[in-house]
Amino acid sequence: MTKTALDPAAPLVFDTAELRGAGTMMHIAREIPAPEAYGLEDVFAVPKGAVLDLDIHLTGVSEGVLASGQVEAVAEGECARCLAPVQDALSVQVQELYAYEGSVTEATTEADEIMRLEGDLLDLEPAVRDALVLAMPVTPLCRPDCPGLCAECGVPWDELPDDHVHETVDPRWAGLEKLRLADNDGEPK
């Protein structure tokens, strides 16, 4: 995978230069628009441009920067059973260590185990995206006991009367039914 240089102006990229020298901290408490959709677009996702409410502390540690805190966002999509619109307010914890270039941690770990800083730039987006996507339901439902749709007419059961049925004639009995109707016509056998 080729990696493009981080854009310092991206909403989830932070300049951590002031954290060089361990022990200092930055607090990021702000709302930003989601740079892209997180999740399965048109099925269940935090849409692009939706508000991400960040409450994150960036702490300088000897080997890099520790990002920890909370992100809130609203995911939306369709009920998997009845296709009604569903919204889910997500609140997720983020905890991620970003290693300095040239640090021992960078030298002794893989990039897919421990995130890296690019210079002093920290890209929080992968951690935010992963945390939000993991918090999404595998099967979004409008409510846990959603009865779904009538298999015959496709109308949500919630909109149908309790005694809703479709009169279906079992094909094995269709021949007998014809005979019965013929009898009712009063025709002699």
Ligand SMILES: [Zn+2]
């Ligand atoms: Zn439903």
Ligand SMILES: [Zn+2]
């Ligand atoms: Zn029906």
